[in-house]
Amino acid sequence: MLNNTAHVLDNPVWNALISGNAPLAHGTAQVKYFAEDVSPFAGFETCTPQALEALHALVPAGRVLGIVSPVPLHIPAPWQLMQQMQVGQMVQERPAANNLLxxxxxxxxPAHVPAMLALTQRTNPGPFFPNTIAFGHYEGIFEGNELVAMAGQRMNPSPYAEISAVCTHPDYLGRGYAARLIQRQAQRIVAAAGIPFLHVKADNTRAIRLYQHLGFVTRKEMSFHIIRKNPS
Incomplete structure (x- = not known):
């Protein structure tokens, strides 16, 4: 059951792990997370020091995790806070004119995973691991035998579905590949009675302009916390 005390997207990881991404969830009734080779994100019914302590007991030493919150969090020891960043959460309010040529x-x-890993390592659209493809719906554009652009879906806090891993090889920027792939993902989500959304770093002005052109508007600024369970 979704937490109805706030908007679904205020706690997107938790609400994804108890709805659209439930088959990929690990954890307990109050603390859930994705497998390490799928995604770094973990979520809580309510983020409290006790919940963070429970997560610490569940995951192996050295595990790096992402916690998403509408406000900056105090991350207590024994967790190590590696990074905190502000990220815009954008929701598509109107579809853009088709640009699918x-x-x-x-x-x-699965056969494309090595090429997907190579592209994401070069372009850094966000965390992408050997089994991130388990989220499904990934598509790419090839030039010859080389994967030069791709996009897919990630968190699915029903009825919302997140467009993710949007990236284009630097040599192929400016050809509209990312826009086409985003539109295809958005149309797939809407056809399944969902609502497209995405996250973008607050300083990525090029991407923000593209998303605005495709009908996305910023709903809220979110805090992403990258934390690590120390080996000790």
Whole structure:
């Protein structure tokens, strides 16, 4: 059952792990997280020191996790706070005019994972691991045999679905590949009676302009906390 004390997207990881991403959830009734090879994110029914302590007991030493909150959090020891960043949470309020001409979009599967990892390591759109593809719906654009652009979905706090891993090889920027792939993902989400949303770093002005052009508006600024369970 979703936490109805706030908007679903104020606690997107938790609400994803108890609804659309429930098959990928690990943890307990109050603390849940994705497998390490899928995604770094963890969520809480309510983020309290006790919940963070419970998460600490569940995961192995050295595990790096992402905690998403509408406000900055105090991360207590024995967790190590590695980074805190402000990220815009954007929701599509109107579909953009179709811009789907150009090279075909290819569904991406397990055989494409090495190419997907290579592209994300070069472009750094956010965390992407060997089994992140388990979220599903990834598509890419190839030039010859090289994957040069891709996008997919990640958190699914029903009825919202997050467009993620949007990236383009630097040599192929400016061709509209990212816009086409985002539109395809958004249309897929809407066709399934969902609402597209995404997260973008607050200083990524190029991406923000693109998302605004595609009908996304900033709903709220969120705090992403990267924390680590120390090996000791």
């Amino acid at each position: 150009g090279p075909p979009a290819t569904p991406l599967g």
